[in-house]
Amino acid sequence: MPEITRDEVARLAGLARIQLGDAELDRLAPELTKILDAVATVSQALEGAGEVQPMSHPTPLRNVFRADELRPTLSPEQALAGAPASEGQRFLVPRILGEE
Amino acid sequence: MTTVEVGLVPFEEALTRYEPVMGLEVHVELSTATKMFCGCPALFGGEPNTHVCPVCLGLPGSLPVVNGAAVESAIRIGLALNCRIAEVCRFARKNYFYPDMPKNYQISQYDEPIAFDGWTEVEVEGPDGPERYRVEIERAHMEEDTGKSLHVGGSTGRIHGAEYSLLDYNRAGIPLIEIVTRPIAVPGDRAPAVARAYVQQLRDLVLALGVSDARMDQGSLRADVNLSLRPVGTAALGTRSETKNVNSFRSVERAVRFEVSRHAGILDAGGRVVQETRHFHEDTGTTSPGREKSDAEDYRYFPDPDLAPVAPSREWVDALRATLPELPAERRRRLQAEWGFSDLEMRDTAGAGAVDLVAATVAAGSSAQTARKWWLSELARRANEQAVELSALKITPEDVARIQALVDAGAINDKLARQVFDGVLAGEGSPDEVVAARGLAVVSDEGALTEAVDRAIEANPDVAAKIRDGKVAAAGALIGAVMKEMRGQADAARVRELILARLT
Amino acid sequence: MPGPELTDHSAAELSQALAAGETTSAEVTRAHLDRIASLDGELHAFLHVDAPGALAAAEDVDRRRAAGEPLGALAGVPVAVKDLLCTVGQPTTCGSRILEGWVPPYDATVVARLRAAGLPILGKTNLDEFAMGSSTEHSAYGPSRNPWDTARTPGGSGGGSAAAVAARLAPVAIGTDTGGSIRQPGALTGTVGVKPTYGGVSRYGIVAMASSLDQAGPVTRTVLDAALLHEVIGGHDPMDSTSIDAPPPPVVEAARRGDVTGLRIGVVKELGGEGFQAGVRARFEEAVGLLTEAGAQVVEVSCPSFAQALATYYLVMPSEVSSNLARFDAMRYGLRAFPDGVELPSAEQVMAATRDAGFGDEVKRRIILGTYALSSGYYDAYYGSAQQVRSLVARDFDRAFEQADVLVSPTAPTTAFRMGEKLDDPLAMYLQDVATIPANLAGVPGLSLPAGLAEDGLPVGFQLLAPLQADDRLYNAAAALERLLLDRWGGPLTPPLVGQVDSLVGPVGTPEVRA
Numbered sequence A: 001m002p003e004i005t006r007d008e009v010a011r012l013a014g015l016a017r018i019q020l021g022d023a024e025l026d027r028l029a030p031e032l033t034k035i036l037d038a039v040a041t042v043s044q045a046l047e048g049a050g051e052v053q054p055m056s057h058p059t060p061l062r063n064v065f066r067a068d069e070l071r072p073t074l075s076p077e078q079a080l081a082g083a084p085a086s087e088g089q090r091f092l093v094p095r096i097l098g099e100e
Numbered sequence B: 001m002t003t004v005e006v007g008l009v010p011f012e013e014a015l016t017r018y019e020p021v022m023g024l025e026v027h028v029e030l031s032t033a034t035k036m037f038c039g040c041p042a043l044f045g046g047e048p049n050t051h052v053c054p055v056c057l058g059l060p061g062s063l064p065v066v067n068g069a070a071v072e073s074a075i076r077i078g079l080a081l082n083c084r085i086a087e088v089c090r091f092a093r094k095n096y097f098y099p100d101m102p103k104n105y106q107i108s109q110y111d112e113p114i115a116f117d118g119w120t121e122v123e124v125e126g127p128d129g130p131e132r133y134r135v136e137i138e139r140a141h142m143e144e145d146t147g148k149s150l151h152v153g154g155s156t157g158r159i160h161g162a163e164y165s166l167l168d169y170n171r172a173g174i175p176l177i178e179i180v181t182r183p184i185a186v187p188g189d190r191a192p193a194v195a196r197a198y199v200q201q202l203r204d205l206v207l208a209l210g211v212s213d214a215r216m217d218q219g220s221l222r223a224d225v226n227l228s229l230r231p232v233g234t235a236a237l238g239t240r241s242e243t244k245n246v247n248s249f250r251s252v253e254r255a256v257r258f259e260v261s262r263h264a265g266i267l268d269a270g271g272r273v274v275q276e277t278r279h280f281h282e283d284t285g286t287t288s289p290g291r292e293k294s295d296a297e298d299y300r301y302f303p304d305p306d307l308a309p310v311a312p313s314r315e316w317v318d319a320l321r322a323t324l325p326e327l328p329a330e331r332r333r334r335l336q337a338e339w340g341f342s343d344l345e346m347r348d349t350a351g352a353g354a355v356d357l358v359a360a361t362v363a364a365g366s367s368a369q370t371a372r373k374w375w376l377s378e379l380a381r382r383a384n385e386q387a388v389e390l391s392a393l394k395i396t397p398e399d400v401a402r403i404q405a406l407v408d409a410g411a412i413n414d415k416l417a418r419q420v421f422d423g424v425l426a427g428e429g430s431p432d433e434v435v436a437a438r439g440l441a442v443v444s445d446e447g448a449l450t451e452a453v454d455r456a457i458e459a460n461p462d463v464a465a466k467i468r469d470g471k472v473a474a475a476g477a478l479i480g481a482v483m484k485e486m487r488g489q490a491d492a493a494r495v496r497e498l499i500l501a502r503l504t
Numbered sequence C: 001m002p003g004p005e006l007t008d009h010s011a012a013e014l015s016q017a018l019a020a021g022e023t024t025s026a027e028v029t030r031a032h033l034d035r036i037a038s039l040d041g042e043l044h045a046f047l048h049v050d051a052p053g054a055l056a057a058a059e060d061v062d063r064r065r066a067a068g069e070p071l072g073a074l075a076g077v078p079v080a081v082k083d084l085l086c087t088v089g090q091p092t093t094c095g096s097r098i099l100e101g102w103v104p105p106y107d108a109t110v111v112a113r114l115r116a117a118g119l120p121i122l123g124k125t126n127l128d129e130f131a132m133g134s135s136t137e138h139s140a141y142g143p144s145r146n147p148w149d150t151a152r153t154p155g156g157s158g159g160g161s162a163a164a165v166a167a168r169l170a171p172v173a174i175g176t177d178t179g180g181s182i183r184q185p186g187a188l189t190g191t192v193g194v195k196p197t198y199g200g201v202s203r204y205g206i207v208a209m210a211s212s213l214d215q216a217g218p219v220t221r222t223v224l225d226a227a228l229l230h231e232v233i234g235g236h237d238p239m240d241s242t243s244i245d246a247p248p249p250p251v252v253e254a255a256r257r258g259d260v261t262g263l264r265i266g267v268v269k270e271l272g273g274e275g276f277q278a279g280v281r282a283r284f285e286e287a288v289g290l291l292t293e294a295g296a297q298v299v300e301v302s303c304p305s306f307a308q309a310l311a312t313y314y315l316v317m318p319s320e321v322s323s324n325l326a327r328f329d330a331m332r333y334g335l336r337a338f339p340d341g342v343e344l345p346s347a348e349q350v351m352a353a354t355r356d357a358g359f360g361d362e363v364k365r366r367i368i369l370g371t372y373a374l375s376s377g378y379y380d381a382y383y384g385s386a387q388q389v390r391s392l393v394a395r396d397f398d399r400a401f402e403q404a405d406v407l408v409s410p411t412a413p414t415t416a417f418r419m420g421e422k423l424d425d426p427l428a429m430y431l432q433d434v435a436t437i438p439a440n441l442a443g444v445p446g447l448s449l450p451a452g453l454a455e456d457g458l459p460v461g462f463q464l465l466a467p468l469q470a471d472d473r474l475y476n477a478a479a480a481l482e483r484l485l486l487d488r489w490g491g492p493l494t495p496p497l498v499g500q501v502d503s504l505v506g507p508v509g510t511p512e513v514r515a
């Protein structure tokens, strides 16, 4: 029986960059376990099915390419119109931790 | 866990106990007209956020469409590296959050690279002449570049202590080809040179293919150096560090040397090397820790549902193979023959990254030997002083050819030529403008020269006597005196003629 | 224009009246805007109404028509657009706080095609947040209500578009369908909804939920209207790599034909029966009976892998969701929230605080589930297996389509449920899409049309499925069934809210109709 523990939810929320509160963690762990339990049956369909290719795309398209030709860009004003903050035609974001 | 910095072990000493194993990951920005997945210009720089659209800004609802020219470039690079080309491959999403990545996933390739299983051969100088090493290529895959951030506040431009950051997405979505080697295990003392030669070779190769401008100083060719040590005589690989920000060929070499010294220091002290990314510092030639690669690093790759698989037909691949130009190694052999260079001369030229510069100088009218002389002595020295690549010097092959032409015409001599180089490099204009502005032309006023010759003979009667006695070789001393008086601005051959005419 | 109110007419009728000069687009558009003004307070089908924009577009079409310009069939017919599609000049919120007030700098291809075809855009319709849900109750801006009974949901995620069309606030609307979000609301509101073949309608500019499943399509009151709208929005788009570069199926012609003589109709054994409301099954069986009488051959087909379709969907969809929704991070657009009590928070902390504040429960559930299904160590068991089962679902469809030209089933297992009824039980909510999901997994087209009212007096949906790119088969069979049902009822089903009819109290299966 698969289980998503509270710690696991916290780890996943970290990966997904969502700052979940304690109450949410408490609620989500059993909820997700229940959902996972219901969907974990998926591999039953594969029993006895032999070799089955995973289907990443519903239609058999291949080699969809664009010509290397310029298209209109947005103006900087359009690009920045929705920005929570900007400065000097750049998006202003809180300080970035991590790599230089 | 914190990294304890222990002492460095001198490179040569480290090699007595450890064997380095390297892996090189090189990102090449393609010089297509447009980005990987949208029609924005794939140009370096520009006013911030002027080369952006809904796709490369990752706006909700936007969708990527593959630039066919980028796929062609990827296949041609793969073929030039003797790779196999995938019959079918897909793009994958590499999921992680970072503000310079508009979608918080990078479209890349994961388990199905477009090109794989290749090799290339590099040449380095050994004690007994040239040695060739085969570098195995694991894969070359397509991906998109990220935007650029500018950190404001705190110590300028540095991430630590910054109060906020500013983002420009002009670079976001520029096509990248990432070329990854298999572990390279060469004799330890050759490792730095092999690493450098490999990156240079890739640069030469993508330039020959015409798929990138491959400027390390502008980041259009970027090398990551992975390095681990293992005790001599053992087979298992040690823990590796991944050094980023290695922005010149010279730095590739230095990064390898430094990491060998650093790893050896840790291992000698009984420590454990931490798997982490490190940053190379050009100024000190050292590396410092970046992000530690933890278990939490989980990119959750999966095939990008927005993009159809790429399935290059054999016909297409064959057609692209037919477009491969003469590759650098072949070209080098041909040029060596044309230029009449010795093996050593050619190797030095290639080692200095000067093959193209010499070729262009020859094309501009210079002889191969004089072109080589200027680039490998005079200009190499200056590049070294400035710690830049030869090609980054602010002088063109045409300028060099012109300076040599001035020498050949007797308008200047070699000594004055060096001053012309100074002027051109200092941005004072073309060689002719520098000659005019600095008044560097040799004195061709016969009257002034004759007077100087007479004064020299008068001042050195014993030398003059020797010459009169037939010891023509003694003329050198008089020539020197005349040149000194003329402050170098005279044609030495003409001075010699005048002296001999007076005394014989 | 003759007859009852302008808002009672189908798009095809309006189109004819406009072409004949019996009315103007401005008049039609104003009639719908007026009706929105009087009824949408109760229904909450719209998140944004753009009266000036719609009227300006209407007047422009009227001018062009007066000047004798050749115009498309639906020119001048107003349309409502699900608030998941990018629209220049109108906010696009996706029903989420995280995009509150965001106005895109570009139009979705579907929207651009609507504009180019001269359809005035009335406004943006309500939806479950980022189209995740089956009741429209997960909208951050409050639920939409079902015009058949305002204590009930109109289904979801496209409940806003369905409610708007059912209540005559718009003659036609655009929806999107990832697991049934056009068809299930269609069933619950007594409207026609079509999910075209994957790749038949451009996804460019439609905020992605699950990229390999999403497809936009028409929400209408008649099969012909759906075909007319399908023709406007469909066809190849070079901005969408998954768009099919081939001539679109002749859907309008098929909708006008409506002939099932000799057509092989496959009843899918796994979609129906247990778990389906009695009245839903009864209306479904009656409809199959009508088709048989009209000359169709009915066969039963089995698609065993469909038993795992729901499980497959709830692995594939959240996985793609977790990646698609990563871009909502407070850096470039949308909400920016700050963590409590942190001085000079980092970008990372602001992202996490914003995603907590900006996303609702269902969105968070799916993001976490998808993050889990893709994470190392679980990928093969969950996402990998699910993608393999998708192949089996597609194979089952292939085999079924060897035996039948179209497949049929009830669209949804129940009629419209009460608000709040399933809100605390995600799995019960997910079951609403059990019959619609297989089409999304395999990419095949599906259509839902009203099949009558169940024992509770609420509409029942009848679903048709066809092979990839055979969307025209759906329209042909649906048009035939629609005609048979209308003959039987003597006119279209009309929700009580529409006005003339106070309540619908007829015997089961023979609803009272508005003549």
Ligand SMILES: [Mg+2]
Pocket: B108, B143, B178
């Ligand atoms: Mg990479």
Ligand SMILES: [Zn+2]
Pocket: B035, B038, B039, B040, B051, B052, B053, B054, B055, B056, B057, B173
């Ligand atoms: Zn762009």
